[in-house]
Amino acid sequence: MSVSTEHSQTMYRRQVLGMPVALLWGFVAVACFMVGDGIEQAFLSKYIVQLGFTLTQSALVFTVYGITVAVAAWLSGVFADTWGPRRTMVIGFIIWVIFDVGFLTLGLSTKNYPMMLVMYGLRGFGYPLFCYGFIVWIAYVSPKHKLSSAMGWFWFMYSIGIGVIGSYLPSFTIPHIGFLGTLWIAVGWILVGGLMGVFLIRDKFDIKETDLPLKEKVRELLSGILIVKERPRIITAGIVKIINQLSMYGLPIIFPIYFTSKIGFTTSQWLQIWGDMFLVNMFMNVVWGFIGDKIGWHRQVMWFGCVGTAVTTLLFYYVPLFAGKDYWLTVFVAILYGVSLAAFVPMSAIIPSIAPDRKGAAMSIHNLASGISNFAAPAIVAGLLPFFNIQGVVWTFAVIYVIGAVLSYFLKVDQKAVSEDSPEMRTDSAVSYNN
Template sequence: MTDQSVFIQQGLWARLGLPKELCWGFVGIFLFITGATIEQSWLASMLQHRGFDAVHISLLSSVFGLCVAAVSWFSGIGAGVLGLRRLMWAATLLYFIGSVPFIGYALPQGNYPLMVASYALRGVAYPLFSYSFLVWINQRCEPGILGRAVSWFWIAFGVGMTIVGPWYSSLMLPRIGETSTLLSGFAFVALGAFCALVLNRDRPQWQRGGHLGAAFAEGILVLVREPKMRLAVIVKTINDIGKFSLVILMPVYLPRFGFSIAEWLTIWGLVNVVNIFANYFFGWLGDTIGWRNTVVWFSGTLCGLAMLAVCYAPVLFGDSETALFLALALYAIGLGAFGPLSALIPSLLPENKGAAISCLNLGSGLSNFVGPLIVTLCVSPFGVEGTLWVIAGLYFAASLLTVPLRLPEATGH
């Protein structure tokens, strides 16, 4: 192959924003996330049928989310000390260590304390694995394609968690039951790790070294020193609160209007197909008009309006699958507009990208905690409708909070 043909081939991949060296890594993220989060769209419904109330269900999700947040933050600051591949192998091991007691004993016996502990341990696997790979993307890609590159990451992440996982579950649950469906996730996780860490032969450039304690201290100090980083964490936290709230609220809310759980799972998977296209479109738009501008004008505005639409579509139209789909599709589009945050936040501190990525990952992880926590705090006093109004208000606030997140002059975008 001539140098010119290599240039043309690499140029095509570059224009798509998909680094050729990391293609197997993206496949691995998709497979790993599918297996590691296979239960997220139906676990609340299953626990409700087994006699657990909404408070216990949301508390389980909140503890899970708090652990996810802590590990997400660690994946950013630990990368430069322990190495990205080492963190991703550790994540794979943690998934199996947590899953065996959760599926094999805690769920069948209804042992709530063990359920909380083992589910939290199982839960830290997917952020450690996936957000370590997000660090890898940020170090590999040039700024001109970074918005599109991170959009591919969120596409792989979202397809696994919100499309293939729910659709696969809707097919398998009636046929093989809950326990076997959970166990089948083992195959997805193992195959995902194989693709991302064996078939993917790229080697991260981030140099290992230094002390973990110093990295921890720097990760904390950057939040103290940099007001933009504190705002960035808040905005990134709000990013996914709807997603982690809806999977708890909708299986409880929608049956009042005649929807079945199978219908909810099908619609939830279908609208996230829309999110695939939205993610890439807003990644391209961010690279074109600016990452901050894209988030300010489209993300929180669309998501906030969507939460209100989700609230009132069943009230106004009953069990209309079309109305519910359109409301949730608007949310999926707005969620895609948050994608450029994954390029914007690390670029706010070009001299200390590791600490900035730890802030990005902290916000991503906190969504897992804050979403269920909002349900825990709001659903009793305000009901499902009031809780959706609270979430909508937070989304509108996110757009305003993004306004001060201006990049250093030399960075652009």
């Protein structure tokens, strides 16, 4: 893969607060794309139940989707390196539109459960190819000393899309056009974001077809898994990374039913509560990055991430149960949950620092673990609901976070050596929804 020397030098100069100017529309495209992809996150499970399916069946839909997301997240770098970031983004864009329309028309509209599983599952290949393909573009265009800032901008825009607008917007549209109408609005956001990414990004990225064939790149990617034998601690770090996002992907499956049917909030109120959580979480990623550099990465993950999220997950469930329909008190505990969830941000620095000589392979484990969370969380919900109620599922997540705290104790790294050797791995700019 090559970028002309003149072009590289130009891109080194054209930075605004760490953002490559030539990729500006790409960042905007990611935000729009993730609005469309995330708009259903906090209400789709409730809608599927309202169509007559069980909560367990709803969780299985998310589980199948999570499997394809994990696979696509793992392979996106190989595809971007082989076909180029723009082409990879186009493929992700097309996949998302085709299979989402299929999901809405052949699945939800006809209440055809097998088609819901197939279409929503295949749609899961879309957003990782689009968004993670763009990450590769950022990595090649950005100067090394500005890379973490550029990545921070990516995750900031990603979070605005999926977490903030994607949560608030349906709270206003559902009362007027319903669940299905809101899901069709998502297609519009995807079209806007996808077309921006395809046509408006000014950078002309040059890929040499003779670089490496796909077969060799896939073999290279698979060889990265061998790092778990060379550095066994990466397995521990990968497990903690999976634990990081379990409740974030699991609670939106059970909480829409819990908060609207049990507590008495409207769907719009629940969506705004979830959006408030994400809004605070987005900014706390930055704050926790600075704190982690001061108090120690593994210590922060262990106490504030794992233990903190275990406690706040339970508070998120029990406070509304005992206090009743108190909107602002519920918002408060949701914010506490978002704050503790953001404390996991140093994991993006811990994992590559365990293998500083093989950061690429280490980050492939990081991305794979992030993807696994997408299906592990709904799989836990689907597996437990037939035997336990929502309360039992919440307690399971809390216990898993406590286990994560024990594992985090073994993730001590030499932060000073990592920071001095590789500035791009510093957590003070590791702003990430996928923290």
